[in-house]
Amino acid sequence: MAVPTLALGALAISGSPAMAADQSYQTTLGQLNGSSASGTVTVDVTGNQAHVVLNVFGLAATFMDAPYPHVQHIHGGAKGMCPDPSADTNGDQVINTTEGAPAYGGIVTTLSTSGDTSPAAGLDLKVAGQGATYTIDRTFELNAETKAALEAGTAVVVVHGLDPATLSPAAQAAKSDLVPELPLAATSPALCGTLTAGQMKMPAGGAATGIPQETGTDTGALAVGSGMALVALAGGAYVVRRRNAAA
Template structure:
């Protein structure tokens, strides 16, 4: 009798352990996935929006960015910013730019930090390519995805929740083009401020177990290991029920000994 109970107890333990690796796998996957909703930078007259995800494995980052509602027909520089407060600037960061109240890239540095990775479409991705306007996505709406190598500092900022995605380029005066309404860029005086001012911003955070859930167009995924977890739970329940039945059976002559 005791042997039968021990076997069923072992089966229950096996059922529970069958679910544990699946749960652990989900937690591990969540640790490598990061996401954010991209919101308009205040005071900069932006009506667009977007979302971004980063899948990080060692120094390899697969970055996906989707935007809509930006200025059409122009390139939009975008970067992973690091070593700041890991946040997006508020309206309080705005300064006087050529007689107008707006937030320049440097105005936002205390909040989101400096360029860590340039999200170019090809070639170099270092801060040196921060204004490589011929290698950034163009248009009011775009889908960007690229796997690239990031520095230890950038990877650490992503894992610590201190990395921020920033998309640049604004239509401050509603003219449908980059103009000098805000004066020259604080990053390169040969460019207008509107070409480099931040448009969309979002701080990266670890995804919940099971996949993305930004609420801004990212797809939520059902964990593939859900069946394994359910199977383990079923075995545990069945084993527990069997143990109860055996405990309730009247002892036989052999059991009395």
């Protein structure tokens, strides 16, 4: 019965194996500095490409009568944590970006709305998120520093920009620790979350079974039907040969 066996083997290898799954990372963003905001971030890594979806809600809405520009980044290279109140070393009741850095590290990727995603774009308000609630959904090349931080569990997403009216009088009067031309509120962190590895991404069509998964067509049924027909045909030929030999 060698022919039927070969027919089944051909059926089993007729589809290309599915690609190996890559890694997905997620975080739920928690408020910092009394922002009362919230958000979620997912980062799906495929090779050297990252697909990032960031959703934020309840941030400061306006700045100088225009939509508030919120810069956001993936930070890395430190403890992989969000700062606690003890990080406010100058006692102004605001954890500024510099005070938070020992917990979450420096910028490794800018989560810009378009264009440059390097640390160089970290303070570019033209590619910042706008207003109280928004989504950033884009795919870009992942740099080595960010990939290393993700794999080490030290990648932290930080969204910046506070409502000055919610700050202490001293903080309202203070200048940004990063851009002295701006108020402290503009660059201080409002949301923070550590990215953690989730379930492995599975390729479209299911697990790597060796048989391709088809949707919306009869290709799979045809492949199985053709394979069974080959088995039946080969089996019939084998029986005929046995009968002829017996005669």
